[in-house]
Amino acid sequence: MSQPVEKVDDAIRRLMDDLLETMYAAPGIGLAAPQVGVQKRVLVLDIAKDGSPPAPLQLANPEILWAADETLLYEEGCLSLPDQYGEVARPARAKIRYLDPENEIREIEAEGLLATCIQHEIDHLNGVLFVAHLSTLKRNIILRKLAKVKRLQAIA
Ligand code: K1U
Ligand code: ZN
Helix, strand or coil: CCECCCCCCHHHHHHHHHHHHHHHHCCCCEEEHHHHCCCECEEEECCCCCCCCCCCEEEEEEEEEEECCCEEEEEECCCCCCCCCEEEEEECEEEEEEECCCCCEEEEEEEHHHHHHHHHHHHHHCCCCHHHHCCHHHHHHHHHHHHHHHHHHHHC
16 A cells, blocks of 8 residues: 655655656546555546646545545546446545645545546555446456456567
8 A cells, every 4th residue: 555645845746747747648637656656645637628728636645534425427447457447436526635735735625527536546545446346247357358458468
């Protein structure tokens, strides 16, 4: 599991900026430090639509303070499981506390795609992939497809 950061200093701000650059290049709408091999509780997001100005968020030590009972079903993808998608039900709204790039404590109430994406990224900090939320059958289909891609890549 990833470790909390003691303080958001220059090194953590550089990590946050590197994560955003990697996320935009992928492209993706979120990225967590463990996805690039860094075991720290840091994540970035930008759910702005194409054509809208960028709206990056950079979070360290995010904590879910509260989550709604109501769930939202969303077809999730994951940069760690290329080309695999699955419908995941997560709390439709959540209140999150985190440290911003200035090391200030902030709280946001997220809903819709932002709530889904933050929870997906917090899962990465805890070593959990979206497939863990699927039925065993759907998870195994995805994992078998990925194993096949890996086998084909090994002989290519
Ligand atoms: O954390 C990740 O693996 C990134 C992932 C985030 C995410 C997507 C959907 C629901 C929850 C969390 C992605 O960004 S996958 C790529 C993606 O969704 C996307 C890519 C380009 C344009 C729009 C979306
Ligand atoms: Zn992911």
